[in-house]
Amino acid sequence: MEALYIKLYEKYSKLKASKDAELDKINQDQEVKFVEFVSAAETLIEHLTTENKRLRQNIDELRDEVRSQRAAKDQQFDEFQERLVEEKQKNQKLSAEVEQLRNMQHEGIIHSDRIGQQEVQHVNNVECSPRVSGDQLNESPRRMTRKRANETSLHVSGDQLSESSMRMTRKRARLFAATGSAVNGSAASAHFQLSTGRALLEGHPKRIVSNVHAPQPACCQANIDSGAPPTCLFQNLVECLIGLRVSIVDQPEGRCIHAMHQSSGYSFSLTWMNKAAPYEGELLYNVSSLGTFAQVAPEWMREVIIFSMSMCPIFFERVSRVIKQL
Numbered sequence: 001m002e003a004l005y006i007k008l009y010e011k012y013s014k015l016k017a018s019k020d021a022e023l024d025k026i027n028q029d030q031e032v033k034f035v036e037f038v039s040a041a042e043t044l045i046e047h048l049t050t051e052n053k054r055l056r057q058n059i060d061e062l063r064d065e066v067r068s069q070r071a072a073k074d075q076q077f078d079e080f081q082e083r084l085v086e087e088k089q090k091n092q093k094l095s096a097e098v099e100q101l102r103n104m105q106h107e108g109i110i111h112s113d114r115i116g117q118q119e120v121q122h123v124n125n126v127e128c129s130p131r132v133s134g135d136q137l138n139e140s141p142r143r144m145t146r147k148r149a150n151e152t153s154l155h156v157s158g159d160q161l162s163e164s165s166m167r168m169t170r171k172r173a174r175l176f177a178a179t180g181s182a183v184n185g186s187a188a189s190a191h192f193q194l195s196t197g198r199a200l201l202e203g204h205p206k207r208i209v210s211n212v213h214a215p216q217p218a219c220c221q222a223n224i225d226s227g228a229p230p231t232c233l234f235q236n237l238v239e240c241l242i243g244l245r246v247s248i249v250d251q252p253e254g255r256c257i258h259a260m261h262q263s264s265g266y267s268f269s270l271t272w273m274n275k276a277a278p279y280e281g282e283l284l285y286n287v288s289s290l291g292t293f294a295q296v297a298p299e300w301m302r303e304v305i306i307f308s309m310s311m312c313p314i315f316f317e318r319v320s321r322v323i324k325q326l
Contacts, residue, residue, distance in 0.1 A: 242316050243323060258288070261323055265291025273306065282306050285315070293322065
């Protein structure tokens, strides 16, 4: 029996040793795997931590950028609000000035109509009483001229006179010319001096009677007829105002105004189309040379244009605007 126990014990010992060896091997394998898992987890945690820090930095930068953009937008919005308020105030002031100018223009038209009626009535009175002496006829227009000049200087300025007042001036001039046959030569001369003198006092060039009756200065005659250098005061004034060299050119259809911009070579001509009505005629624009404006000139500067006398300020304003771009 003892030998059997010894054999059983040996088998048990061998079996236990083999089992322990297997368990140790399994434990070692598990330990190696666990170490690998721990190292991989640590690496992943470190990577995630770094990525988290980077993302937080990006978020902080984006927040700062949003704050700066919001501050810039708020500042820009405030500036736009201030500009809007300023523009509204300017528009209100301009509207008030326009309304004031309209009222003054309306008052000027009414006042000029009253003056015209008074002059027509005065002419009728002169025609009814042709025996009035020349001294009395000269004295009466002088008083009327001084009175109208004072009233006009109080109510309207020369730049605010309307087209109806210009037509009334020409009508009065024709009436004065027609009454010359009814009264003596001195009375007709007095009426003509009354009309032209009032126009000079009011300071509006359109109210001057036709150049047929008014003699031209010697400087103007020499400059127009002989083509001499610009010695005419009116021509010098026009050249200073519009910045163009102005001269008179003879063409088959008649004399026309030739204007040239010396620095660029741009030149054009203006021909008077309707000579029967001096202030209601039309001008024919024809370009002669575009010069250095050939690449930048608008279409209207290249074409032939016909416009009325009332459009002259707008025409020269647009020409000056193009010239200033050079």
